[in-house]
Amino acid sequence: MPQIPESHQKVRFYQTGTLTVGNRLLDAEHRSVQGTMDRSNSLDSGHRACQGCGEALGARFAIDAAMRATNNQLIAANATGCLEVFTTPYPETAWSIPWIHSLFGNAAAVGAGIAAALKAKGREDVRVIAQGGDGGTTDIGFGCLSGMFDRNDDVLYICYNNEAYMNTGVQRSSATPGGARTATTMPVGKDPGNAFNTGKSVPLIAMAHLIPYVATASVHDLHDLEHKVTKAMGIHGARYIELFVPCPLGWGSKPSDTVKISRLAVECGLYPLIEAEHGELTGVTKIRRQVPVGEYLKLQRRFAHVLKPANAHQLEQLQAIANRNIKKFSLIDEQGGQE
Amino acid sequence: MKTPFAITLDAGSSLLNKTGSWRTERPVYLDRLPPCNHACPAGENIQQWLYLTEEGRYAEAWRQIMDDNPFPAVMGRVCYHPCEVSCNRGQLDEAVGINAVERFLGDQALINEWQMEAGAPTGKRVMVVGAGPGGLAAAYHLRRMGHEVTVYDASPQAGGMVRYGIPKYRMPREKLRAEVARIEQMGADLQLNTRIDDVIAARDEGKFDAVFLSIGAQLPKRVDIKVNGELPVLDAAIVLRNTELEEPTGLRGQVVVYGGGNTAIDVARSAVRLGAKSATVVVFEAREHMPAHEFEVKEAREEGVELICLRAIREVNGNQVTLEKLVPSEGRWPQPTGQFETITADVVVQALGQNVQTDLVDTISGIKVAEGAVQVGTDMQTGCPGVFAGGDMIPSERTVTTSIGHGKKAARNIDAYLRGITYDAAEQHELVTFDMLNTWYYSDAPRTVRPMLSVMRRQSGFAEIVGNIDQDNATFEARRCMSCGNCFECDNCYGVCPDNAVNKLGPGMRFKFKYDYCKGCGLCVSECPCGAIKMTPEEI
Ligand SMILES: Cc1cc2nc3c(=O)[nH]c(=O)nc-3n(C[C@H](O)[C@H](O)[C@H](O)COP(=O)(O)OP(=O)(O)OC[C@H]3O[C@@H](n4cnc5c(N)ncnc54)[C@H](O)[C@@H]3O)c2cc1C
Ligand SMILES: Cc1ncc(C[n+]2csc(CCOP(=O)(O)OP(=O)(O)O)c2C)c(N)n1
Ligand code: SF4
Ligand code: SF4
Ligand code: SF4
Ligand SMILES: [Mg+2]
Numbered sequence: 001m002p003q004i005p006e007s008h009q010k011v012r013f014y015q016t017g018t019l020t021v022g023n024r025l026l027d028a029e030h031r032s033v034q035g036t037m038d039r040s041n042s043l044d045s046g047h048r049a050c051q052g053c054g055e056a057l058g059a060r061f062a063i064d065a066a067m068r069a070t071n072n073q074l075i076a077a078n079a080t081g082c083l084e085v086f087t088t089p090y091p092e093t094a095w096s097i098p099w100i101h102s103l104f105g106n107a108a109a110v111g112a113g114i115a116a117a118l119k120a121k122g123r124e125d126v127r128v129i130a131q132g133g134d135g136g137t138t139d140i141g142f143g144c145l146s147g148m149f150d151r152n153d154d155v156l157y158i159c160y161n162n163e164a165y166m167n168t169g170v171q172r173s174s175a176t177p178g179g180a181r182t183a184t185t186m187p188v189g190k191d192p193g194n195a196f197n198t199g200k201s202v203p204l205i206a207m208a209h210l211i212p213y214v215a216t217a218s219v220h221d222l223h224d225l226e227h228k229v230t231k232a233m234g235i236h237g238a239r240y241i242e243l244f245v246p247c248p249l250g251w252g253s254k255p256s257d258t259v260k261i262s263r264l265a266v267e268c269g270l271y272p273l274i275e276a277e278h279g280e281l282t283g284v285t286k287i288r289r290q291v292p293v294g295e296y297l298k299l300q301r302r303f304a305h306v307l308k309p310a311n312a313h314q315l316e317q318l319q320a321i322a323n324r325n326i327k328k329f330s331l332i333d334e335q336g337g338q339e
Numbered sequence: 340m341k342t343p344f345a346i347t348l349d350a351g352s353s354l355l356n357k358t359g360s361w362r363t364e365r366p367v368y369l370d371r372l373p374p375c376n377h378a379c380p381a382g383e384n385i386q387q388w389l390y391l392t393e394e395g396r397y398a399e400a401w402r403q404i405m406d407d408n409p410f411p412a413v414m415g416r417v418c419y420h421p422c423e424v425s426c427n428r429g430q431l432d433e434a435v436g437i438n439a440v441e442r443f444l445g446d447q448a449l450i451n452e453w454q455m456e457a458g459a460p461t462g463k464r465v466m467v468v469g470a471g472p473g474g475l476a477a478a479y480h481l482r483r484m485g486h487e488v489t490v491y492d493a494s495p496q497a498g499g500m501v502r503y504g505i506p507k508y509r510m511p512r513e514k515l516r517a518e519v520a521r522i523e524q525m526g527a528d529l530q531l532n533t534r535i536d537d538v539i540a541a542r543d544e545g546k547f548d549a550v551f552l553s554i555g556a557q558l559p560k561r562v563d564i565k566v567n568g569e570l571p572v573l574d575a576a577i578v579l580r581n582t583e584l585e586e587p588t589g590l591r592g593q594v595v596v597y598g599g600g601n602t603a604i605d606v607a608r609s610a611v612r613l614g615a616k617s618a619t620v621v622v623f624e625a626r627e628h629m630p631a632h633e634f635e636v637k638e639a640r641e642e643g644v645e646l647i648c649l650r651a652i653r654e655v656n657g658n659q660v661t662l663e664k665l666v667p668s669e670g671r672w673p674q675p676t677g678q679f680e681t682i683t684a685d686v687v688v689q690a691l692g693q694n695v696q697t698d699l700v701d702t703i704s705g706i707k708v709a710e711g712a713v714q715v716g717t718d719m720q721t722g723c724p725g726v727f728a729g730g731d732m733i734p735s736e737r738t739v740t741t742s743i744g745h746g747k748k749a750a751r752n753i754d755a756y757l758r759g760i761t762y763d764a765a766e767q768h769e770l771v772t773f774d775m776l777n778t779w780y781y782s783d784a785p786r787t788v789r790p791m792l793s794v795m796r797r798q799s800g801f802a803e804i805v806g807n808i809d810q811d812n813a814t815f816e817a818r819r820c821m822s823c824g825n826c827f828e829c830d831n832c833y834g835v836c837p838d839n840a841v842n843k844l845g846p847g848m849r850f851k852f853k854y855d856y857c858k859g860c861g862l863c864v865s866e867c868p869c870g871a872i873k874m875t876p877e878e879i
Contacts, residue, residue, distance in 0.1 A: 016781055020780045032830075037843050043839070
C-alpha cells in the first residue's frame with residue numbers, strides 16, 4: 001500500500017504543499033484543475049442548490065476533473081435527486097456538458113446504454129459518466145448499478161453521498177449512518193435516530209464485483225478527489241467513485257461548515273478515503289490530525305441527541321465504528337499521522 | 340420560434356437565474372493587519388517582505404524592509420524581534436524565524452551592494468543630533484524625502500549604543516559600518532567627533548529648518564556601595580565603550596557584575612572573552628523576573644557566566660563583596676531578609692541602566708523633561724516648535740528598533756512640518772487573530788535553527804556567535820509564513836465556492852466575487868487559510 005498518495009506531492013518548502021486548491025509556488029502540473037483559470041465549470045452559476053451545498057461543489061470538482069481527463073469529450077446521465085433538480089429546472093440548465101436526466105433508479109443503465117451506443121458508433125473518444133445521490137445509488141438504483149458492474153460497462157458511476165434522500169425532504173437511505181436523525185428516523189425513544197447495524201457500504205460491494213476501480217473521496221480533499229477522478233477516466237470498464245458531500249439542509253449544519261464537516265468526517269475515521277483495483281485495496285488517505293467523532297458530530301443538528309448524556313452509548317457506538325475503520329484501513333501509521 | 344415536439348420553451352442557461360438575490364451577507368476581500376507587522380517597533384511590513392522572499396524576490400523583499408527600516412543587517416542581529424513573539428504561527432507550531440530571514444536579506448544587500456536613492460531635493464535642511472539608530476534612521480528617511488541632512492555625533496564613529504554598547508560578538512562592526520555608509524551615500528552628511536552643546540545656536544548657525552534630537556541615554560546609573568579598600572567599581576556603559584575602543588577595560592580576575600538586564604549580561608560575556616577568571620552576575624530579581632532576555636542568559640551560561648539571583652550588593656571589604664539575600668514579595672521589588680553572604684571579586688561593574696543627559700535640552704525653551712525623559716507629542720515634536728526628539732531620550736522601550744521607529748515617525752512629521760501640513764498616518768487595518776485563520780491548510784514545517792558558534796570559540800574571542808542561514812533555509816523559513824490577513828493566492832476561495840461565484844483574475848491580480856451569483860454561504864471565508872475574506876451584512 002503506498003504510504004503517500006500520488007495526489008499529495010510532498011513539497012517540503014512550499015508553504016501549504018498541496019493542501020490548498022492552488023499554490024502559486026508549485027509547478028503548474030502540481031496544481032489542481034479547480035485552481036486553473038480555464039477550468040470548464042461544468043456545473044455553472046445560477047443553479048438552485050442550497051447555500052453551501054456539498055453536492056453542487058462535489059459535482060463541479062468531479063466533472064471538471066473528468067472533463068480535463070477526457071479532453072472535454074464527456075456525456076453524463078443523471079438520476080433524479082437534488083443534483084438533477086437544482087441544476088435543470090425547465091428550461092434552464094446549469095450544465096455546460098452533454099447531460100441527460102434518467103429516471104430515479106436507472107442512471108447506471110442509461111449510462112451503460114450510452115456507452116454501448118458510442119461503441120457501436122465507434123466513438124471511443126467520448127466517455128460516459130452516470131451519477132446520482134445515495135438514494136438513487138444504494139437503494140432504488142442498486143440493481144442497475146450491480147448490473148453495470150457485472151457487465152463491466154465502460155462507465156464511471158459517481159455517487160454523491162449525502163446520507164439521505166434530500167430532495168424529497170430528508171428520508172433515510174441505506175447510506176444513512178447509525179444515530180442520524182432523518183424525517184423517517186426521528187430522535188425519539190431510547191435509541192433515537194437511525195438504527196445502528198443497518199445499511200450497506202456500496203464501495204465495498206463494488207469491490208466485491210472485482211471491477212477495475214473503486215474509490216471514495218471527499219470535498220475537503222480536492223487534490224485527492226481530482227486524482228481519483230483522473231485515474232478513473234484513464235481506465236476502461238466499470239468504475240465507481242463515492243463522494244462524501246455534506247448537505248447543510250438535511251444535516252442541520254452551517255452552510256459555511258460544509259468543507260470543514262467533510263474534513264472532520266475523514267479525520268475522525270468515520271469516512272475512510274480508499275482506492276481499490278480489481279477488488280484489492282490499493283491505497284488509503286491517512287488521517288493527518290485525528291479528532292474524536294464528537295468534533296464531527298457537534299456541527300450537525302442531525303446528531304444533536306447523540307451528544308446528550310442520555311445517549312452516550314450512541315456516541316460510543318459511532319466512535320467504535322471510526323476506530324474499526326482506522327484499524328481496518330490502517331488510516332493512522334504506527335508513528336502517528338500522515339506527515 | 341420553432342421548438343421540437345412537446346417542447347414549449349427554448350433551453351436557457353442557469354446564468355439567467357441571479358442567485359445573488361438570496362444573500363443576506365456578502366463576502367468581501369480585505370487586507371488585515373498581521374500581528375508581526377503590528378508588533379514591529381519600526382513598522383515593517385513583514386508579511387509582505389516574507390511573501391516576496393518566498394518567491395526568491397530578495398531584492399524586492401529588501402526594498403520592502405528599507406521602506407521602513409534602513410538597517411536590516413543590524414536588525415537581523417540585535418533586534419529583540421517582538422514580531423516573532425506575536426507571530427500567529429507560534430500558536431500552530433513555532434513562530435516564523437522572521438529575524439533570521441531579515442538578516443539574510445540584509446546581508447544579501449551588502450554582498451550585492453543594493454542601494455537606495457535620495458528623493459528630489461526640497462531645499463530644506465534638517466539637523467540631527469546623535470548618530471545612533473534613531474538619528475540615522477531619521478536621516479535616512481529625510482534623505483529619501485529629499486531634505487538635506489547633517490548628523491552630528493560626539494563619538495568618533497557612528498552607531499550610538501549599537502557600536503559603543505552592544506558587543507562585537509553580537510554585532511559585527513563591518514555590517515554596521517556598511518549600513519551606515521549606505522545612508523552617507525544617499526547624501527547624509529555625518530559630522531563625527533562633534534558634540535553639540537547649544538542646539539538652538541547650532542541650528543541657527545547651520546541655517547537648519549528643523550531639528551531631530553536622538554542623543555540616547557549615556558549617563559550610567561549608580562547605586563551607592565560602601566567600599567572599604569581599593570576594589571574598583573566600574574560602570575557598564577564605560578566598560579563596554581572601552582572594549583569597543585580597545586582601551587583597557589579593567590575587567591580582570593574575578594568579575595562581579597551587578598544588574599539583571601541585557602547590559603549586565605553583555606559585560607559578563609565580554610569579560611569571559613577578555614580572559615577574566617570568572618564572571619558572576621548578581622541579580623536583584625528572581626531568575627524568572629530578570630529583565631534580560633532568556634536566550635541571552637542561556638547563551639551566557641553556556642559560556643560559563645554565573646548567576647546569583649535575589650541578592651543585593653551591600654558593601655565591599657577588600658576583595659570581599661557582601662550580598663544580602665532577598666525574598667520575592669507581592670509588590671514590585673523583592674524584600675531584604677537580613678541574611679548576608681560574601682563572594683570574592685577583583686572588580687565590580689554596575690550595570691543598572693543609563694540616564695538621559697538632559698542638560699542639552701535644559702536650555703531650549705518650551706521643552707519639557709519629566710522623570711528624566713524628554714516629552715514629545717504624538718508627532719514626536721518637543722514643546723519647542725521644529726525641534727523633534729526620539730530614541731532612548733524620550734519615554735520608550737529603549738531598543739534599537741524602537742529608536743529606528745521613532746526616527747521614521749519623526750522624519751514623516753518633520754517632512755510635514757517643513758511643508759506646512761500635518762502628517763496623518765494611514766488608518767490601521769484590523770488585526771488578524773489566530774482564530775481567523777484556517778490552519779489546516781499549512782503544511783507542517785518545523786522552524787529552521789540558526790547555526791551557533793561552538794562554546795569554546797565563543798569563550799575565546801569576539802567573533803559573531805549566531806551564524807547565517809543559507810538561501811534555501813531563508814526561503815523555507817519565509818514559506819512557513821501563513822500570510823496572515825493578506826491573500827497569498829492559494830485559490831481556495833475560487834475552488835470551494837459551490838456556485839462558481841468567484842472570478843480568478845490571474846497571477847498577482849487576486850480575485851473578484853460575482854455578486855450576481857454568490858448566495859452568501861460563507862464557505863470561502865471559512866476555507867481561506869489566512870483570514871483575507873470577511874462576511875458583511877447585506878443592506879436589504
Ligand atoms: C549594552 C547595551 C546592549 C544593548 N543591546 C541591545 C540589543 O541587543 N537590542 C536592542 O534593540 N537594543 C539594545 N540596546 C539598547 C539600544 O542600544 C538603544 O536603545 C539604542 O541604541 C538607542 O538609540 P538612540 O538613537 O536613541 O541613542 P544612542 O544609540 O545612544 O545614540 C545616541 C548618540 O548620540 C550621541 N550624542 C549624545 N549626546 C550628544 C551631543 N550632545 N552631541 C552630539 N552627539 C551626542 C552619542 O555619542 C550617541 O552616538 C542595548 C543597550 C546597551 C547599553
Ligand atoms: C421512482 C421514483 N421514486 C421516487 C421519486 C422521488 N424522488 C425524487 S428525488 C428523491 C430522493 C433523492 O435522494 P438521493 O438519491 O439521495 O439524492 P439527493 O437528493 O439526496 O441528492 C426521491 C425519493 C422519483 N423521482 N422516482
Ligand atoms: S438539500 Fe442538500 S443536497 Fe439538496 S441542494 Fe440543498 S444542500 Fe444540496
Ligand atoms: S505567520 Fe507570517 S504573517 Fe502571520 S504573524 Fe507570522 S510572520 Fe506574520
Ligand atoms: S482563499 Fe486563498 S486565494 Fe482566496 S482570499 Fe484567501 S488566501 Fe486569497
Ligand atoms: Mg442523498
